[in-house]
Amino acid sequence: xxxxxxxxxxxxxxxxxxxxxxxxxxxxxxxxxxxxxxxxxxxxxxxxxxxxxxxxxxxxxxxxxxxxxxxxxxxxxxxxxxxxxxxxxxxxxxxxxxxxxxxxxxxxxxxxxxxxxxxxxxxxxxxxxxxxxxxxxxxxxxxxxxxxxxxxxxxxxxxxxxxxxxxxxxxxxxxxxxxxxxxxxxxxxxxxxxxxxxxxxxxxxxxxxxxxxxxxxxxxxxxxxxxxxxxxxxxxxxxxxxxxxxxxxxxxxxxxxxxxxxxxxxxxxxxxxxxxxxxxxxxxxxxxxxxxxxxxxxxxxxxxxxxxxxxxxxxxxxxxxxxxxxxxxxxxxxxxxxxxxxxxxxxxxxxxxxxxxxxxxxxxxxxxxxxxxxxxxxxxxxxxxxxxxxxxxxxxxxxxxxxxxxxxxxxxxxxxxxxxxxxxxxxxxxxxxxxxxxxxxxxxxxxxxxxxxxxxxxxxxxxxxxxxxxxxxxxxxxxxxxxxxxxxxxxxxxxxxxxxxxxxxxxxxxxxxxxxxxxxxxxxxxxxxxxxxxxxxxxxxxxxxxxxxxxxxxxxxxxxxxxxxxxxxxxxxxxxxxxxxxxxxxxxxxxxxxxxxxxxxxxxxxxxxxxxxxxxxxxxxxxxxxxxxxxxxxxxxxxxxxxxxxxxxxxxxxxxxxxxxxxxxxxxxxxxxxxxxxxxxxxxxxxxxxxxxxxxxxxxxxxxxxxxxxxxxxxxxxxxxxxxxxxxxxxxxxxxxxxxxxxxxxxxxxxxxxxxxxxxxxxxxx
Amino acid sequence: xxxxxxxxxxxxxxxxxxxxxxxxxxxxxxxxxxxxxxxxxxxxxxxxxxxxxxxxxxxxxxxxxxxxxxxxxxxxxxxxxxxxxxxxxxxxxxxxxxxxxxxxxxxxxxxxxxxxxxxxxxxxxxxxxxxxxxxxxxxxxxxxxxxxxxxxxxxxx
Numbered sequence: 001x002x003x004x005x006x007x008x009x010x011x012x013x014x015x016x017x018x019x020x021x022x023x024x025x026x027x028x029x030x031x032x033x034x035x036x037x038x039x040x041x042x043x044x045x046x047x048x049x050x051x052x053x054x055x056x057x058x059x060x061x062x063x064x065x066x067x068x069x070x071x072x073x074x075x076x077x078x079x080x081x082x083x084x085x086x087x088x089x090x091x092x093x094x095x096x097x098x099x100x101x102x103x104x105x106x107x108x109x110x111x112x113x114x115x116x117x118x119x120x121x122x123x124x125x126x127x128x129x130x131x132x133x134x135x136x137x138x139x140x141x142x143x144x145x146x147x148x149x150x151x152x153x154x155x156x157x158x159x160x161x162x163x164x165x166x167x168x169x170x171x172x173x174x175x176x177x178x179x180x181x182x183x184x185x186x187x188x189x190x191x192x193x194x195x196x197x198x199x200x201x202x203x204x205x206x207x208x209x210x211x212x213x214x215x216x217x218x219x220x221x222x223x224x225x226x227x228x229x230x231x232x233x234x235x236x237x238x239x240x241x242x243x244x245x246x247x248x249x250x251x252x253x254x255x256x257x258x259x260x261x262x263x264x265x266x267x268x269x270x271x272x273x274x275x276x277x278x279x280x281x282x283x284x285x286x287x288x289x290x291x292x293x294x295x296x297x298x299x300x301x302x303x304x305x306x307x308x309x310x311x312x313x314x315x316x317x318x319x320x321x322x323x324x325x326x327x328x329x330x331x332x333x334x335x336x337x338x339x340x341x342x343x344x345x346x347x348x349x350x351x352x353x354x355x356x357x358x359x360x361x362x363x364x365x366x367x368x369x370x371x372x373x374x375x376x377x378x379x380x381x382x383x384x385x386x387x388x389x390x391x392x393x394x395x396x397x398x399x400x401x402x403x404x405x406x407x408x409x410x411x412x413x414x415x416x417x418x419x420x421x422x423x424x425x426x427x428x429x430x431x432x433x434x435x436x437x438x439x440x441x442x443x444x445x446x447x448x449x450x451x452x453x454x455x456x457x458x459x460x461x462x463x464x465x466x467x468x469x470x471x472x473x474x475x476x477x478x479x480x481x482x483x484x485x486x487x488x489x490x491x492x493x494x495x496x497x498x499x500x501x502x503x504x505x506x507x508x509x510x511x512x513x514x515x516x517x518x519x520x521x522x523x524x525x526x527x528x529x530x531x532x533x534x535x536x537x538x539x540x541x542x543x544x545x546x547x548x549x550x551x552x553x554x555x556x557x558x559x560x561x562x563x564x565x566x567x568x569x570x571x572x573x574x575x576x577x578x579x580x581x582x583x584x585x586x587x588x589x590x591x592x593x594x595x596x597x598x599x600x601x602x603x604x605x606x607x608x609x610x611x612x613x614x615x616x617x618x619x620x621x622x623x624x625x626x627x628x629x630x631x632x633x634x635x636x637x638x639x640x641x642x643x644x645x646x647x648x649x650x651x652x653x654x655x656x657x658x659x660x661x662x663x664x665x666x667x668x669x670x671x672x673x674x675x676x677x678x679x680x681x682x683x684x685x686x687x688x689x690x691x692x693x694x695x696x697x698x699x700x701x702x703x704x705x706x707x708x709x710x711x712x713x714x715x716x717x718x719x720x721x722x723x724x725x726x727x728x729x730x731x732x733x734x735x736x737x738x739x740x741x742x743x744x745x746x747x748x749x750x751x752x753x754x755x756x757x758x759x760x761x762x763x764x765x766x
Numbered sequence: 767x768x769x770x771x772x773x774x775x776x777x778x779x780x781x782x783x784x785x786x787x788x789x790x791x792x793x794x795x796x797x798x799x800x801x802x803x804x805x806x807x808x809x810x811x812x813x814x815x816x817x818x819x820x821x822x823x824x825x826x827x828x829x830x831x832x833x834x835x836x837x838x839x840x841x842x843x844x845x846x847x848x849x850x851x852x853x854x855x856x857x858x859x860x861x862x863x864x865x866x867x868x869x870x871x872x873x874x875x876x877x878x879x880x881x882x883x884x885x886x887x888x889x890x891x892x893x894x895x896x897x898x899x900x901x902x903x904x905x906x907x908x909x910x911x912x913x914x915x916x917x918x919x920x921x922x923x
Contacts, residue, residue: 013858016866017850020800020840023867028797125785199804199812199867199901248802248867249901281805492865492902651861655903659864662904686809686899694892694905723904 002505002573007651010497011511012490021246024203024218025278031207031214035274036065038264039127041117041134042287043109046145046356046679047157048138050107053117061130063122066271070106075270077234092255092328092362095167098160099354101322103232103263109138110157110321111358112681113286115260120267120275143356143679147295147316150353157321157354166319167327170334170349173299173312177345181301181309185381190748191370193293193318193673194666195689196363198491200248201284204261205276206268214241215265217257220250220489221529222519225257232262233269237525244519247491251663252362253289254491255531258324260287285684290673291363293318294333294370300378306388306396310345313337313374317352320359327352329360332367332464337410339375340419340459340617341397346409356679362531364663365724368460376456376729377746380736384745389436390733391427394457394619395420414459414615415709422641422705423457423619429703430621430639443741452624452738456730459617462533462644462718466711469609470534471527472542474503474550476602480576480591481513484546487527488539489519493720494652495535499543501649506547508576509590526607533616533718536648541712542608549604554578554590557597562586614709614717618642620730622665626738631757633735635665639701642722646708646715653719654702660723661700666692667724668731670750690750739763769833773798774842782829788822789813791829792839800840800870804899811898814871814878815839821878823871823897840870843877852915853877862911864902872898876912885916 015021055067079100094101105116117134121127142155149155150164157164178184206215213235219225222244230237247254257265264277279287297314317330330350338346379397383390398419399406406414432453439451471487484499500514517523528534551571558578559566570581577587594602623637638661647653670690674682683689708715728749735751736744743763747755770779773796782791792798792815801824804812813824816838824837843851853876856862863869872895879886879894886894891912892905900908 009858010861010863012866013863016863016869017854017857017873018800018841018844020802020870021866022799023802025803026793026799028799124790125783197901199810199865199899200802201804246866249865251901278803281807281810494864655861655864655907658904658906659902660904662906663901685807686805687807691809691899691901693897693899694895694909695889697892697905699888699909700904700906 003501004505004648005650008497008501008649010494011500012494012496023200023246023248024205024216025276027205027216027245032205032274032276035205035276036120036122037124037127038267038275038277039119039121039124039131040115040260040283041119041131041136043105043112043114043116045109045138045140046112046143047141048109049141050105050109050116050136051139052137054135055117058119058130058133061126061133063126064130065120065122065273067117067119067134068267068270069117070102070104072270073103076232090328090331092325095323095326098158099166099323101259103259111356112679113358114321115263118263118267120271145355145357145675145677145679147318147353150355157356164354165351166323166354167352169327169331170347172349173347177310177312177347178301182304183382183385184299184301185378185385186299187381187746189296189298189374189377189746191292191294191296191373192749194291194363194671195285195673196251196253196288196291197691198249198251198253201279201281202261202288203278204264206265207274208269208272212239212241213265213269216243216245217261218247218254219244219257220254220491220531221256222489222521223527224255224529226521228256229262229265233266242521244489250491251364252291252366252531255362258289282685285689286358286681289324289361290358291360292370293360296374298374298378300382302382304386306386306393308341308343308382308397311338311343311375311378313348315348315350317350318355318357318360319352320355320357322359323352323354324359324361329367333371335411336368336371336461337375338408339372340399340457342399343397343409348410357675364660365721368721369664369725369728372456372458372725373729376733380733381745384740390455391423391432394423394455398423398457412461412615413612415612415711416707417459417615417617417643418707419457419459419617422617422643425703425705426619426621426639426641429701432621435623448628450626450628450738452626452734454622454730454732454734454737456726456733457619458726459615460721460725461613461615463537463610464532464613466538466610466613468528469607470538470542471524471607472539472546473605474543474546474603476550476590476594478591478595480509480589480594482509484514484516484543485524486516486518486539486543487524487529488535489529493535494649498536498540498649498652502540502543503547505573506544507551508571508573533720536716537614537712537718538608538610540716541714542606544714545608546604546606549606550602553602554593558588558593561588561593561596610712612711614645614711616642616644616717616719616722618722618726620726622730622734624731624734624738626735626756628739628760631753631760633669633751633756635669635731636698637701638665638698638727639703640726641703641705642719642726643705643707644719644722645717646706648714648716656719657702657723658700660721661727662692662697664724664727665697665731667728668749668751669696670752672750767830769830771832771834772836774838784830786829787825788827788829788832789824792824798839798841802867802870804867811875812868812871814874814898816874816878819881821875840873851877853880856911856915860907860911860914862903862908868898868900872900872908876915879912880916888913
């Protein structure tokens with residue numbers, strides 16, 4: 001029996017559980033002996049001109065090696081020329097041109113936390129003291145904090161750009177779009193800004209020796225980081241080695257390497273001294289990219305018997321101080337606007353807007369959770385308006401299973417699915433009818449603790465850049481062991497375990513004889529790495545295909561050894577033995593075959609590109625209790641069906657779902673990055689940012705459903721982001737459902753006690 | 767100042783700055799890097815170690831305060847023959863670690879909990895871990911692991 005689909009504990013765990021892994025700041029490489037610490041001097045003001053920087057006092061402080069500002073970056077070329085107008089609006093790349101983001105700020109600062117200078121010091125304690133001595137003169141400018149501020153264009157972040165709107169797409173609904181609708185619901189809703197907050201913040205260690213730059217980076221993509229560094233420094237990529245050691249979570253905020261990381265690597269080159277930087281949480285919460293930050297105007301119309309006919313979604317993306325993702329996030333939201341529904345007319349409009357806040361980038365789901373939150377809220381508003389059960393409205397409108405592949409009205413080609421089956425399964429698993437009866441009973445009794453039941457049906461897109469592909473190389477050695485070099489990059493997803501399972505399944509080489517290597521550009525120069533739930537379906541399939549190629553090579557070698565026809569040979573994938581079909585006496589081990597292969601060896605390199613993205617789907621039911629006297633919400637159950645095609649590692653697929661559900665619930669319940677009117681972060685430490693913790697959550701109830709995709713040989717789709725996509729609207733809908741009998745139709749996220757209490761009072765006319 | 771303490775059963779003598787935090791002493795002076803720094807407000811628990819058998823956040827203790835006391839980090843949790851602690855075993859069996867950055871602190875907090883309450887309820891486990899943040903697991907499998915270590919292995923001693 002194949003090991004695939006069975007419960008396998010992780011190969012990564014022994015190192016984590018005994019010595020705690022090796023993250024960037026744990027590295028004790030010889031090259032980093034005596035490395036100096038980099039301490040950032042960051043802007044304390046949201047929007048200002050820099051009129052002077054005085055580093056003299058800091059330079060005199062004990063232990064200080066250097067204090068560097070933009071003026072010291074004279075070894076770097078000018079920024080790249082602006083892209084062609086309109087080019088790559090949907091590409092997740094910095095916009096450039098008049099929107100160019102500097103490395104160290106030189107004339108202006110545009111958000112609190114923006115890097116202005118660095119102190120390089122023998123130790124971090126002295127460095128922090130010295131950083132206090134760097135004196136920067138700021139001439140404050142009017143801060144542009146809210147979307148409404150930005151849209152007036154009365155103060156511009158980038159005067160040369162002429163507007164605070166960086167990217168526009170789509171437009172208003174056609175005049176006749178809602179003709180024939182008996183009921184139309186319309187509302188502005190907020191998809192609030194969140195901190196990505198991986199437990200390990202950003203970290204870089206770097207050294208420059210003999211013309212070669214080596215950077216250890218806490219990244220999801222060592223190879224992209226190298227590409228970025230090469231561009232920033234005008235270096236040949238071959239002169240740069242980037243290593244991703246153990247990485248303590250990424251969630252989209254560690255794609256490649258960002259501005260701060262580039263500065264640290266530059267300092268190593270500039271000073272010719274090894275340096276290291278591991279940001280503090282207080283830095284992380286203002287200077288690592290954040291996520292979501294969209295405002296939606298949703299408009300949905302249909303018939304009184306529940307058929308949705310038209311939907312318009314107007315997205316305003318707050319991209320923070322610099323458009324690092326161009327219009328990509330709003331593009332993905334627009335692409336997935338129609339959700340899991342077969343709606344005749346769907347149109348979208350999107351604007352991406354700069355504000356004097358921390359830059360926005362990908363965060364677990366990156367545009368898709370926002371799309372799902374919008375349509376799922378709209379469907380519930382519609383259901384409430386026509387007085388129909390939200391489950392029934394969904395069932396009527398979900399894409400039917402016989403329609404795949406389905407061209408969605410917002411532009412995506414959904415590969416496969418049975419959305420109604422997922423909904424029915426989760427409703428049955430949750431005991432939906434019983435929950436409704438319990439809810440009715442509480443309402444009849446006048447129970448002050450109300451029960452809320454929230455639904456979401458979702459479809460999402462994974463490996464959206466399938467054509468970008470991923471690399472995988474497999475070597476089988478003379479001793480019968482194997483080494484995988486994968487372009488995918490793990491930061492908690494357990495690729496080392498899963499890739500070894502794939503090799504064992506294909507070749508019969510046991511997992512404990514398979515070494516998996518990732519994230520070292522000297523060993524794996526060509527790769528993309530991890531984001532967008534792409535790893536298994538691209539990097540995993542690449543390993544599978546490399547195994548097939550190695551198997552073909554081995555068959556030829558074994559045929560030569562056994563003086564048999566290749567057609568007569570078989571590999572027993574259970575034992576890992578080659579033999580003439582039906583003749584165990586001829587059996588040869590992988591070690592024997594690999595040895596016989598000689599100098600050529602058994603090795604295959606694959607760059608696997610996929611013809612199309614895949615579209616995982618599912619349905620969630622959240623159950624909450626709301627204290628109607630205080631507004632306090634407790635999530636008591638969360639039940640999900642998440643269909644990501646064939647499951648290779650059920651243990652880890654469940655783990656991915658758990659983590660996503662928690663982050664999704666966190667958005668609905670409590671997490672929010674907040675600024676005051678001057679653009680000062682109000683959630684700059686973990687005392688103030690309401691990161692979700694164990695007592696805030698129940699254990700989750702996961703139901704299994706697997707609809708293999710026809711897109712790849714493994715039948716797999718991505719599972720990493722399903723949780724945030726499905727959970728957030730289910731929990732938000734549950735909170736609103738709990739108090740719907742009081743007349744509440746909507747509560748923006750996070751549904752904090754004060755918001756819920758205010759909504760109840762407003763509905764009651766208090 | 768000069769301090770003498772026991773770390774994972776071995777005596778350590780050092781001259782430390784007054785303001786040196788215990789977590790930095792452990793990481794930078796002793797090169798025991800399993801204990802992590804995850805925040806700067808004593809909120810995340812990644813730096814949790816045992817001080818005389820009780821969990822503390824080592825970012826909130828000065829190295830000087832550990833003078834004369836016994837510190838245990840996850841590197842010292844296995845017994846003398848290298849056999850893993852029941853909580854370590856349970857974290858692996860139940861897939862309680864993903865990225866692993868919170869894991870050392872989480873395990874040490876769980877060990878401390880089980881030494882005080884050998885059969886906690888799920889709610890008690892969740893409350894006890896309130897000061898330990900994890901961003902990957904949704905706490906689901908961490909809670910399962912702690913419960914498994916308690917039910918199957920007793921107090922974890």
